[in-house]
Amino acid sequence: GIGKALEGRRTHLPDSHPMYFKRPISMVRARDCRFYDEEGRSYLDALNNVTLVGHSHPRLVETASRQLGRLNTNTRFVYDTLTEYAERLTATLPDGLDVVYFVNSGSEANDLALRMSRYLTKRDDVVIIDDAYHGYTSVVSDVSPSRYKHYGKPDTTHPTPNPDRYRGAYGYDDPDAGAKYAQHVIDAFDRLAAEGRAPAAYLFEALLAGGGQVVLPPGYLAPIFAAAAERGVLTIADEVQVGFARLGEAFWGFQTQGPDVVPDFVTMGKAMGNGFPMAAMVTTREISRAFDPTGRFFSTYGGNPVACAVGLELLNIVEDEGLQHNALVVGQYLRDRLAGLAERHPLIGDVRGQGFYSGVEFVLDRATKEPASDETLIICERLKDEGVLVYPTGPAWNILKLKPPLTFTRADADEFTDTLDDILETGW
Numbered sequence: 192g193i194g195k196a197l198e199g200r201r202t203h204l205p206d207s208h209p210m211y212f213k214r215p216i217s218m219v220r221a222r223d224c225r226f227y228d229e230e231g232r233s234y235l236d237a238l239n240n241v242t243l244v245g246h247s248h249p250r251l252v253e254t255a256s257r258q259l260g261r262l263n264t265n266t267r268f269v270y271d272t273l274t275e276y277a278e279r280l281t282a283t284l285p286d287g288l289d290v291v292y293f294v295n296s297g298s299e300a301n302d303l304a305l306r307m308s309r310y311l312t313k314r315d316d317v318v319i320i321d322d323a324y325h326g327y328t329s330v331v332s333d334v335s336p337s338r339y340k341h342y343g344k345p346d347t348t349h350p351t352p353n354p355d356r357y358r359g360a361y362g363y364d365d366p367d368a369g370a371k372y373a374q375h376v377i378d379a380f381d382r383l384a385a386e387g388r389a390p391a392a393y394l395f396e397a398l399l400a401g402g403g404q405v406v407l408p409p410g411y412l413a414p415i416f417a418a419a420a421e422r423g424v425l426t427i428a429d430e431v432q433v434g435f436a437r438l439g440e441a442f443w444g445f446q447t448q449g450p451d452v453v454p455d456f457v458t459m460g461k462a463m464g465n466g467f468p469m470a471a472m473v474t475t476r477e478i479s480r481a482f483d484p485t486g487r488f489f490s491t492y493g494g495n496p497v498a499c500a501v502g503l504e505l506l507n508i509v510e511d512e513g514l515q516h517n518a519l520v521v522g523q524y525l526r527d528r529l530a531g532l533a534e535r536h537p538l539i540g541d542v543r544g545q546g547f548y549s550g551v552e553f554v555l556d557r558a559t560k561e562p563a564s565d566e567t568l569i570i571c572e573r574l575k576d577e578g579v580l581v582y583p584t585g586p587a588w589n590i591l592k593l594k595p596p597l598t599f600t601r602a603d604a605d606e607f608t609d610t611l612d613d614i615l616e617t618g619w
């Protein structure tokens with residue numbers, strides 16, 4: 192029962208370990224877009240950005256079990272699953288991004304990209320977007336504001352304004368918002384260069400997650416990338432949350448900012464194995480050769496045959512089931528319905544997103560935009576009681592993050608919106 196499981200957690204996990212919901216649920220299984228608890232109650236999953244093709248997809252279960260029963264080893268041996276997967280994976284990326292470093296978590300992928308950037312440029316400083324999260328290792332904690340606020344900002348980390356058009360200096364009504372936010376980044380490059388400490392890298396997410404489900408304004412990345420290329424600053428796209436067709440209009444988040452935006456490093460994880468732990472950093476042959484002429488990199492589990500087989504089958508499923516298109520169409524449908532609720536419920540201050548990656552921001556007052564943080568948590572608890580799972584995020588924890596499996600249907604979107612509507616209507 193849940194009592195025993197909670198007691199076990201208290202004994203064996205750190206006190207600070209996060210948990211969804213004040214009254215938590217003990218999950219026993221999940222299938223497609225639904226979780227099931229001990230009592231057999233079902234919950235619609237609108238919060239999980241890992242299970243890209245739905246929970247326990249039969250094709251993935253079969254592929255993983257078959258490969259586990261055949262061969263699982265490391266990349267010092269040669270096996271077809273790695274070759275086939277790397278080919279398919281890099282085919283989704285712009286030409287030149289051909290070399291894959293297989294690792295096990297998004298943190299490791301970002302850690303490696305940062306380490307390479309510093310080694311290649313012989314520089315230390317890194318420019319980031321404020322409020323971002325890039326992982327838990329020492330190196331990436333140092334570029335994650337939500338982490339370093341607890342121990343002080345490292346001297347080498349340089350946050351630039353979150354390009355949030357709802358709260359930031361340049362709003363949705365400003366057609367030049369992208370260029371104006373970009374200028375802050377370019378200014379940071381130049382300020383640092385003038386101090387004799389030009390940055391090694393610019394690290395960004397193509398749609399901010401912990402930063403508040405913020406869609407990058409059009410025209411934001413292109414000028415930053417042009418300036419970075421001129422100044423020898425390497426670019427790292429953290430696609431750990433947004434990659435793999437979730438944004439609908441493109442397979443990778445950076446691609447939504449136009450064809451001129453081609454990063455030096457792309458990092459990925461989460462959805463990559465649909466929950467099977469795997470991650471990667473992809474870069475060019477040239478960068479890889481400069482860093483790694485004598486085997487400076489090896490990961491015991493990275494790129495193992497089971498991970499590669501699962502990753503390959505996931506790409507097949509996304510294609511066979513038309514999931515990128517579903518993310519585009521049903522994602523927009525979900526936001527349209529939520530925008531409809533905003534007309535009747537003043538608590539909803541903003542609805543934003545791309546594909547199946549949306550944010551609903553709750554405010555106490557639309558004029559002052561004071562975050563409705565407590566209310567957001569209570570609404571999530573109420574939604575859970577009604578069998579719908581979603582959770583707050585953002586610097587003030589007042590934003591619902593909606594990142595369902597890409598198999599989410601219109602009926603699921605209606606169930607989500609109608610349940611939220613009822614709760615906002617009847618009070619919580």
Ligand code: PMP
Nearest residue numbers: 296297298324325326431432460
């Ligand atoms: N980058 C981003 C954008 C993330 O959201 C996360 C995880 N929340 C990470 C990196 C770190 O990934 P992991 O937890 O797999 O190490």
